[in-house]
Amino acid sequence: MRNDLVAALDIGGTKIAGALVDGGGRLLLRARRSTPAQEDAETVMAAVDAVLGELTGSLPWTRVTAVGIGSAGPVDASAGTVSPVNVPGWRDFPLVPRVARSVGGLPVTLVGDGVAMAAAEHWQGAARGCRNALCLVVSTGVGGGLVLDGRVHAGPTGNAGHIGHISVDLDGEPCPCGGRGCVERTASGPSIARRALANGWRPGPDGDTSAAAVAAAAHRGDPVAVASFERAAQALAAGIAATAALVEIETAVVGGGVSRAGEVLFAPLRRHLREYATLSFVRDTTVVPALTGTDAGLVGAAAAARLGGRGTAEAVVGGRPS
Numbered sequence: 001m002r003n004d005l006v007a008a009l010d011i012g013g014t015k016i017a018g019a020l021v022d023g024g025g026r027l028l029l030r031a032r033r034s035t036p037a038q039e040d041a042e043t044v045m046a047a048v049d050a051v052l053g054e055l056t057g058s059l060p061w062t063r064v065t066a067v068g069i070g071s072a073g074p075v076d077a078s079a080g081t082v083s084p085v086n087v088p089g090w091r092d093f094p095l096v097p098r099v100a101r102s103v104g105g106l107p108v109t110l111v112g113d114g115v116a117m118a119a120a121e122h123w124q125g126a127a128r129g130c131r132n133a134l135c136l137v138v139s140t141g142v143g144g145g146l147v148l149d150g151r152v153h154a155g156p157t158g159n160a161g162h163i164g165h166i167s168v169d170l171d172g173e174p175c176p177c178g179g180r181g182c183v184e185r186t187a188s189g190p191s192i193a194r195r196a197l198a199n200g201w202r203p204g205p206d207g208d209t210s211a212a213a214v215a216a217a218a219h220r221g222d223p224v225a226v227a228s229f230e231r232a233a234q235a236l237a238a239g240i241a242a243t244a245a246l247v248e249i250e251t252a253v254v255g256g257g258v259s260r261a262g263e264v265l266f267a268p269l270r271r272h273l274r275e276y277a278t279l280s281f282v283r284d285t286t287v288v289p290a291l292t293g294t295d296a297g298l299v300g301a302a303a304a305a306r307l308g309g310r311g312t313a314e315a316v317v318g319g320r321p322s
C-alpha cells in the first residue's frame with residue numbers, strides 16, 4: 001500500500017512524541033524525546049527535529065501524505081504558531097513552517113492538544129458516532145475540544161472547547177491565564193492534591209503527594225481525599241453543564257491522568273451534572289471515560305492531519321476505521 005499514512009506529532013511540556021499512523025488509527029512507528037522545556041527556542045526545535053528525523057528516515061516514510069501536530073497551548077493554527085504555557089522559549093514560535101521545511105513541504109495541520117484529544121476520541125474512542133460532544137483532558141491542566149454536527153470544531157485558532165479556562169467561581173482564585181475561578185484552578189491534578197493537603201490529608205510513607213495518591217486515599221475512604229475529588233467533580237460538572245446549554249452536547253468524554261481515578265471522580269461528576277444540567281435539552285447529557293489513553297495526542301494529531309490534508313473533516317475524522 002502507498003500513500004496511506006500520516007505523520008503525527010504530540011508536543012507537550014514534558015515530552016515530544018511522534019508516530020506514523022495508518023488509516024485505521026494504528027501507530028506503526030514511534031519516536032520520542034524529552035522536551036527541553038526550559039531551554040531556548042532552537043533547542044526545543046532540535047528535539048522536534050530529532051523526532052521527525054527518526055520518522056523521515058524510516059522506510060515507510062514514502063507512504064506519508066500529511067503531517068498533523070497536536071501541541072500544548074495556546075496555539076494559533078491560523079498563523080501556524082505555538083506559545084505553550086510550559087515552554088517559555090516558544091512564544092509565537094513558527095512551528096508549522098519549521099516542520100513543513102523538515103518534511104519536504106507536505107501539508108501540515110496544527111491543533112491544540114484539547115482539540116487533538118477530541119479528534120482522537122471522535123475517530124477511535126468514546127465519542128465515535130457522536131454528533132455533538134465535549135472531550136475533556138483532566139491532567140496537570142484541564143483542556144478540551146468539541147465535536148459539533150459530527151465534525152471536530154477547532155475554531156479559528158485551534159483552541160475551541162478549552163473548558164479549563166471558563167470561570168465557574170466568579171470571585172475565585174486568580175488563574176495563571178489572567179482570569180479568575182477557572183475550572184482548571186479547581187479540577188486539575190495539582191489543584192486536587194493542593195486542596196487535599198491544605199485540608200489535612202497526608203501522604204503515605206512514600207511521600208507521594210500527587211493526585212493519583214489522593215485518588216488512592218479516596219478509594220480507601222479518606223474523607224478529605226474524597227472531598228477534594230468531589231470539589232473537582234463539581235467544577236467539571238458546572239463547565240460541562242454550561243457547554244451543554246450553549247451547544248447541546250450529547251456526551252462529555254473525560255480523559256487525562258486524573259480521569260484514571262475512576263469512580264471517585266466519575267460518581268460525583270455524574271451526580272453534580274444532574275444538579276447543574278436541569279433543562280430538558282441538557283438533562284440527558286452523559287459522562288463517559290475516554291478510550292484512547294496515552295496515545296490520544298498522537299491519534300488526534302493523525303486525525304487532524306487527515307482532516308487538514310484533504311479538507312473533508314466529516315468523511316475522515318467522523319468516519320469509521322477501516
Ligand SMILES: [Zn+2]
Binds near residue numbers: 175176178179
Ligand atoms: Zn484560567
